[in-house]
Amino acid sequence: MSKPTTSAPSQRMLRVGEQVRAALTQVLQRDEVRDPLIETTVISISEVRMSPDLKIATAYVAPLGVADHVEIIEALNRNAKYIRGRLTPQLRQMKYMPEVRFRDDTSFDNYKKIDEILKSPEVVRDLKHEDGPNDKNGA
Template identity: 40%
Template structure:
């Protein structure tokens, strides 16, 4: 049994290639400080959902996603040779809010633990 499906392996390659491209060749100020957190490829390898982690408000998130959508052609053209695929998947950029959710949970845990420690001291 294979430990990873072909879609999983290619997803990893796409994530690495886009991250490498971001660090070296992308100069759009809208996508600075954005992180590619994961890539999920459809089973037929036609669509790649690229999850982008961004810290900031809704306007910042919208600007980053617009920046990626505008650069989609450049990104596909740049990473296609690195992947060795017959067909390059269509890239769909999606905001990854898991980091925001984790930060909210962390804040809730800290506030709960602070409340408990206050009760112990009284």
């Protein structure tokens, strides 16, 4: 019988992703990457997703205080091989050192859009309408 396929990450993928995220955070905090854009920007790593074979790590980053994230993401990807080498001492237990790819984390923008929608006059009006007299009767 074949294994069912799911899109959810395994516990191992989640655990290794968190280890890689912590190691990446340390490398970036110590200013080990000699790139002016990276050195002068505070970078938050919100999540690292591992491929099923643990050979590719996709890091979702949010440069703080910078309007245009594209340049920072490009700089991180330009230095990805160097960063991968700096991760090696911290991730000795891994059989293969994963290739690191950096992507812009847009989740904060999505949360902001949802928040704006929930605070819009139309939604507020509809919520007030639902709290009307019909709700008192249990309907």
